[in-house]
Structures are given as C-alpha cells and as structure tokens.
Amino acid sequence: MKQANYTKNLSLAWCQVILDAVADTGASHVFMSPGYRDAPFAAVLQEHPRLTTVSCMDERASGYMALGAAKAHQRPAVLICTSGTAVANYLPAVIEAHKESIPLIVLSCDRPIELIHSGANQTIDQSQVLGAFLKDYLGLPSPEDQISAPTLRAMLTRSLEQGLIFPRGVVHINVPLRAPLEPQEYKTDRSQAFINSMASLRPTIIEGQSTREPKGKVGRLEDLIHRAERGLIILGRLDESADRVAIEELVRGLSWPCLADIGSSFKGHLDNLVDAELPQTQEWLETYQPDAVLHLGRHLVSKYWDIYLQKRPNLPYVVVSPEAGSQNPAFTAYTHIRSEDYQFLDGLALPEQKSATEGMRAWMENASELVARYPHLTLPGLAQLIMKHSHSQNLFLGNSSSIRAFDTWYFDSPQHVKRVDANRGASGIEGLVSTATGLALASGEAWDVVLGDVSMIHDLNSLFQLSISPAPLRVFLVNNNGGQIFRKLPLGQFPSVLNPLVTTPHEFNFQGVAQSAGLAYKVVETKDALLALLQKAPRAPELIEVPVKIEDDLELFDAIKTLPRRKVL
Known part of the structure; x- marks a missing residue:
C-alpha cells in the first residue's frame, strides 16, 4: 500500500491537519498559486479526498476566483500561496469579501520567523498584509514536535470559527514551513509522535453562529x-x-x-x-x-x-x-x-x-419601446436583449457603465435570467472575469458576463483561466474606448480634464489577447447579430466583443429623458 505523503515529514503532517480543519468548515475548492514554500500543501492536496484543487498562475486572479466560488456555494473557499509578496496580491479580493461578508480562508506559506528582517530572499513580515480586512489572523509557529496534532487542531478551529460567525468574513492563517518541503522521509522520534497523535483526530463540523435580531x-x-x-x-x-x-x-x-x-x-x-x-x-x-x-x-x-x-x-x-x-x-x-x-x-x-405606480409603469413601458426601436447597438439595448433572449439563468455584471445599464434601462420580464451577481462591496473594476470564472466553476452552471473594456484590461491574466473553465462562460466585452461613463457626469463639461487622464482611451487588440489565451472570440456590431448569437446556448467559454459608441448612448438617454411626463399619482 502506498505511503500517504503527510506521514513522510513534520511539515507535510502539519499541512494535513490544516487542510482537514479547512475541509471541516464546508470548504470544497482550493485555489493554489505556484511557488516552492507551499510545496508541502501541494503534496497533501494530491491525496485529499474532500478538497478540489484549482491551479492558478496569478494570485490576484486566484483571489477573485475564490471569491466567486465562495459566492456560489455560500461557504468558504481557500487560497494558498508561497512566501513574500504573493499574499499581498489577494488584497483586492479580500477587501471585496470583507465588504460583502463572504467567507474566505487564506493560507500563506512563509519562511521561519528567525528569517524575518534578516535579508533572506522572498521574505517579508506577512502578519499585517491583510490585517484591516480580516475577521481573524492566526500566525502559526513553524512545525514543532512539541505541539500535538489535537493542540494544533484546536488553534485552527478557534480561528476558522471566527470567519463563520455572522457577519462572515476572511481568516488569514500564516504557515511558516521549514525544509524539507518535498514529500520525502525526514522524521525524528518526536515528529513521529506528532504523526501518531493525528490518529485521534476525527472529521467534525466547524461552523459559526447565525444571528437573529430580537x-x-x-x-x-x-x-x-x-x-x-x-x-x-x-x-x-x-x-x-x-x-x-x-x-x-x-x-x-x-x-x-x-x-x-x-x-x-x-x-x-x-x-x-x-x-x-x-x-x-x-x-x-x-x-x-x-x-x-x-x-x-x-x-x-x-x-x-x-x-x-x-x-x-x-x-x-x-x-x-x-x-x-x-x-x-x-x-x-x-x-x-x-x-x-x-x-x-x-x-x-x-x-x-x-x-x-400605475403611471410610472406605463412610462417605463414607453421607455422600453424606445430602447427597442433605437437602431444602433447601445448599452441599454444590450441589457434589454440579454435579459430578454439569453439562454443563461445566471448573469454577472461588471461595475461602472455595465451594471448601471442593466439597473437603469431594463424594465421588462427576463426570459431565463434568475440570478444576477456583481462585486458591489467595494465596486472595483478589477478581478471581474476571475470572479465570474470562480462562480461558474463552483456552481457548474453557464454564466453570461457583461463588463467594460477598461475592466477587461485590468483582468487580462484571467483569460487563461477562463479558457480552461469547464463551465460555458460567455463574456460580453463592451468596448466604448475607455472610461466613457465620465462623459455622462458633470466632469464631461471639462474635456481638457477628462481626456486622456480620466477616460483613458486606447486601441487595445482584444482579439489578439483572446487568441493568445486559446479563447474563442467573436465581434458583434449590430442588434440583429447580437440577437442571433443569444438564441444559441453557449457550449464553451468565449469572449464576445461588442463595440458601442458613447454618442449613441447619450442620444438615446436624451430621448428617454424627454419622453412625455405622465401623472403618476
């Protein structure tokens, strides 16, 4: 019978106890980024029966994928990274999770404590990197044979419970590991005693308290x-x-x-x-x-x-x-x-x-008809067509213009869409493709995603993860050549301030990036072409570029504003 990896040395044994405790929270997906210091976790995860591991090249994208998975399951998702600056890349996703009370578990591998401030390579003080946005932080010692497996398990349970107590949030566990980091035999009598004490551990349920108001x-x-x-x-x-x-x-x-x-x-x-x-x-x-x-x-x-x-x-x-x-x-x-x-x-x-609301309802029906009649493809028209004709039951919306188009200009009953999600905790424009990929991965369902060109440029690393997603994820990239939403605001009256520092116009080749990632790509420029595409259910991930002109959006918005007022009471 093959020897389990965790029995080969003390670092692997500690990682086994940690991952067992994490699995007891209900977590099922681990998003792991490359490195050498986290190799013991990689070795143990290969054999873990309750955890599915997703390999993620980029930590920032990985953080948002975990965020999406936690949203889909309503239970924790797990992040693992190597030492140094790696854990800092999780910060944007951790902020979003903090703002939205989404449970995440961050396991940051580290060098032994004596190397902090010593000038050792790839070594920083990792204890405060995520500090302001955590429910709990646990700084473990390096694997010690004086600490029994039940003691380590008790330390982990207390910390993990904090992340599940209402309102839920992020727990950061820092794990300094000593060599050997490979799954090789390296044991002493006392490390063997720790491994033997693991036999007394049993799977349990780690959960927090829900809150009901008086x-x-x-x-x-x-x-x-x-x-x-x-x-x-x-x-x-x-x-x-x-x-x-x-x-x-x-x-x-x-x-x-x-x-x-x-x-x-x-x-x-x-x-x-x-x-x-x-x-x-x-x-x-x-x-x-x-x-x-x-x-x-x-x-x-x-x-x-x-x-x-x-x-x-x-x-x-x-x-x-x-x-x-x-x-x-x-x-x-x-x-x-x-x-x-x-x-x-x-x-x-x-x-x-x-x-x-009878008068307002009648007015909104008139506005909906005006959007439908407008000949050019606009953001309101895109929102109307997707909500009416998409085969997907799930919709993820980017921030800025994208979510406002759906929130403001859609009035009719959707055909299939039942769930709408977005990262509105901090309303950032980064990590949106990653979040949607995590949602699709964890839910196993098809998703439509709508986001802007600037958001896509902020998340290009995620296109590789998107291309290998097992779930059909269809990303509608609305390209209006930069942050044109600001032209609708009072700042639009000051073009010398607006361009280029605020709108950031560009000539980015999204087709080339999609091809580099091995991702299917289409461009849709008319309402008829978009409707024809929506009538086909997606079977694999694809990027659909939708060029729109801000001038058309502004013209349509002005026409809606001048619709005849109706008595509403």
Missing part, C-alpha cells in the same frame, strides 16, 4: 407597516441564500411602490416597480412623498436614493440586511435589523394597500 426590532417593522399611508419598499442586492419567496410575498402583499436593484434579481418580476435612476422617478418621489420605507437587502447601485434621503432626514426607515456596519451613506435616522434570514417576514400581518 423580537423588539421586528415589532418596530410591523409598527412601520401599519402606520404607513404611502409606504415604499427598497430591494437591494440579496445574497444567494436569501429567502426570496418570503420577500416576494411581502412585496406583493403590501403593494407598495418598489425600487429594485438589479442585484436583487427581482427586477422585471414585479408589477409595482419604479426605477431609482430615472429623472422621472426622482420627480415621482418628490410628488409621492413616502411616509415609511422598508429596505430589504444591501445598498443600491443608484446614488439617487441617497440624495433623496438627505432631503428627508427623519423619514421612518427600516433596513433588513446582513451588512456588518452602517448601511446609510445619507446618515439619516434609521433602524437596522441585521439578519441574513428573511423568513421572519412570513409572519408579518399586512394591511390592505393600493399600488401607486
């Missing part, structure tokens, strides 16, 4: 509902685990007007929706003057709700979300029910209400 705050929610004469519901981004049935029953039962973020996955599915981003909606809010607001989920993509709130600092406002900190950039008075469980909404007694 009944007093739920009572305030009922009081808010029954006192309201002109209520308003906000549906922000919802985690995949959210009880959508309970939320939908509440929204339909109340019949209050509803502002739904594209990340709620309710956009287009409810009759009482209005759109926060449109000028007409902002006028409608001034007329409607809600006297109570119930906000379910995280913060909205649109900034206009925050602007309205600043005018109504004493508006009765209840937020139900898993957000760890404040969810109120307007700094108004509000009640925050921190919960990742929306089931308690089932028991609320609802008064009879009448919808106040």
Whole structure:
C-alpha cells in the first residue's frame, strides 16, 4: 500500500491537519498559486479526498476566483500561496469579501520567523498584509514536535470559527514551513509522535453562529407597516441564500411602490416597480412623498436614493440586511435589523394597500419601446436583449457603465435570467472575469458576463483561466474606448480634464489577447447579430466583443429623458 505523503515529514503532517480543519468548515475548492514554500500543501492536496484543487498562475486572479466560488456555494473557499509578496496580491479580493461578508480562508506559506528582517530572499513580515480586512489572523509557529496534532487542531478551529460567525468574513492563517518541503522521509522520534497523535483526530463540523435580531426590532417593522399611508419598499442586492419567496410575498402583499436593484434579481418580476435612476422617478418621489420605507437587502447601485434621503432626514426607515456596519451613506435616522434570514417576514400581518405606480409603469413601458426601436447597438439595448433572449439563468455584471445599464434601462420580464451577481462591496473594476470564472466553476452552471473594456484590461491574466473553465462562460466585452461613463457626469463639461487622464482611451487588440489565451472570440456590431448569437446556448467559454459608441448612448438617454411626463399619482 502506498505511503500517504503527510506521514513522510513534520511539515507535510502539519499541512494535513490544516487542510482537514479547512475541509471541516464546508470548504470544497482550493485555489493554489505556484511557488516552492507551499510545496508541502501541494503534496497533501494530491491525496485529499474532500478538497478540489484549482491551479492558478496569478494570485490576484486566484483571489477573485475564490471569491466567486465562495459566492456560489455560500461557504468558504481557500487560497494558498508561497512566501513574500504573493499574499499581498489577494488584497483586492479580500477587501471585496470583507465588504460583502463572504467567507474566505487564506493560507500563506512563509519562511521561519528567525528569517524575518534578516535579508533572506522572498521574505517579508506577512502578519499585517491583510490585517484591516480580516475577521481573524492566526500566525502559526513553524512545525514543532512539541505541539500535538489535537493542540494544533484546536488553534485552527478557534480561528476558522471566527470567519463563520455572522457577519462572515476572511481568516488569514500564516504557515511558516521549514525544509524539507518535498514529500520525502525526514522524521525524528518526536515528529513521529506528532504523526501518531493525528490518529485521534476525527472529521467534525466547524461552523459559526447565525444571528437573529430580537423580537423588539421586528415589532418596530410591523409598527412601520401599519402606520404607513404611502409606504415604499427598497430591494437591494440579496445574497444567494436569501429567502426570496418570503420577500416576494411581502412585496406583493403590501403593494407598495418598489425600487429594485438589479442585484436583487427581482427586477422585471414585479408589477409595482419604479426605477431609482430615472429623472422621472426622482420627480415621482418628490410628488409621492413616502411616509415609511422598508429596505430589504444591501445598498443600491443608484446614488439617487441617497440624495433623496438627505432631503428627508427623519423619514421612518427600516433596513433588513446582513451588512456588518452602517448601511446609510445619507446618515439619516434609521433602524437596522441585521439578519441574513428573511423568513421572519412570513409572519408579518399586512394591511390592505393600493399600488401607486400605475403611471410610472406605463412610462417605463414607453421607455422600453424606445430602447427597442433605437437602431444602433447601445448599452441599454444590450441589457434589454440579454435579459430578454439569453439562454443563461445566471448573469454577472461588471461595475461602472455595465451594471448601471442593466439597473437603469431594463424594465421588462427576463426570459431565463434568475440570478444576477456583481462585486458591489467595494465596486472595483478589477478581478471581474476571475470572479465570474470562480462562480461558474463552483456552481457548474453557464454564466453570461457583461463588463467594460477598461475592466477587461485590468483582468487580462484571467483569460487563461477562463479558457480552461469547464463551465460555458460567455463574456460580453463592451468596448466604448475607455472610461466613457465620465462623459455622462458633470466632469464631461471639462474635456481638457477628462481626456486622456480620466477616460483613458486606447486601441487595445482584444482579439489578439483572446487568441493568445486559446479563447474563442467573436465581434458583434449590430442588434440583429447580437440577437442571433443569444438564441444559441453557449457550449464553451468565449469572449464576445461588442463595440458601442458613447454618442449613441447619450442620444438615446436624451430621448428617454424627454419622453412625455405622465401623472403618476
């Protein structure tokens, strides 16, 4: 019988105990980047029955792939890297995980502690690299035969539990390893004693505590509902685990007007929706003057709700979300029910209400028809066609113009799309392809991805991982030659400031990059060509470049703004 790698030396034995503890959290995917100091983990992972290992050349891309996998499974994903600057490349993904309460486990391999500050090669103090964005940090000693396997396991369990306690987050475990790093025999009597003590360890379940808010705050929610004469519901981004049935029953039962973020996955599915981003909606809010607001989920993509709130600092406002900190950039008075469980909404007694959105709904239908009739391919037109005709049930949206196109200009019922995801914790434009690849890898499902050209340039390393993804991932690259969203903002009146430092125009050859990565590539320049492509289900990863002109977007936006106003109350 072949000897297990972990029994060959103390470093491998420690790595086995660490990985067993990690697997007990429910983690199933490990994203490992190359190096020599992490070779013991590589040797043990080859034989680990509960963990699937994904090889990732680039640590920054690896961090975002793990983020996507953790989103898909709603349980931790694991990152392993070598010593030195490698762990610093995880920082952007760790920040996003921190902001969105997504569980990640970072295992950074290190040189022994006596080499820190000695001038030794590829050696830095790794203890504070991710510090501000962690739920817990555990700095292990180098493998010591004086520490038994049960003791090491207890240290790991305490730290890993912290990452799973509501609100969940990132745990960083630093693992200094001594030579030999290869799976070769190197044992003493005491190291053999450690290996022998591993026999007493058994698989267990490491989990954190969920949080349910006290009944007093739920009572305030009922009081808010029954006192309201002109209520308003906000549906922000919802985690995949959210009880959508309970939320939908509440929204339909109340019949209050509803502002739904594209990340709620309710956009287009409810009759009482209005759109926060449109000028007409902002006028409608001034007329409607809600006297109570119930906000379910995280913060909205649109900034206009925050602007309205600043005018109504004493508006009765209840937020139900898993957000760890404040969810109120307007700094108004509000009640925050921190919960990742929306089931308690089932028991609320609802008064009879009448919808106040008929006029707005009719106006949005007119706007939708205008987008459909516009002859050129624009971002609003792209959003409309993908939501109506894509065969994929899953949609991942890039930040900046991409997510705003779907959040603002899509009003109809989607044909197939059921889940919409995005990295909105810190709203960065890097790592988007990587995150979507991790989502597809962990879920085993097809995904459509829409992002801009600047975002793609920030994530070129991920195209290699995308090309070998087993799940059909279709990336729509909207190329408007730089950060043209800024032309829609007040800064657009100052072209000398805008170009080139803000818009960063380019002549990048995306086809050449796709070919280098071995990735299928297409270019789509008309609405008819896009529709024909969408009517075919994707079978393998592909990059689809969609050139659009900012002038067409601006012309369409101006036409929508001048649609006849309707009486909305």
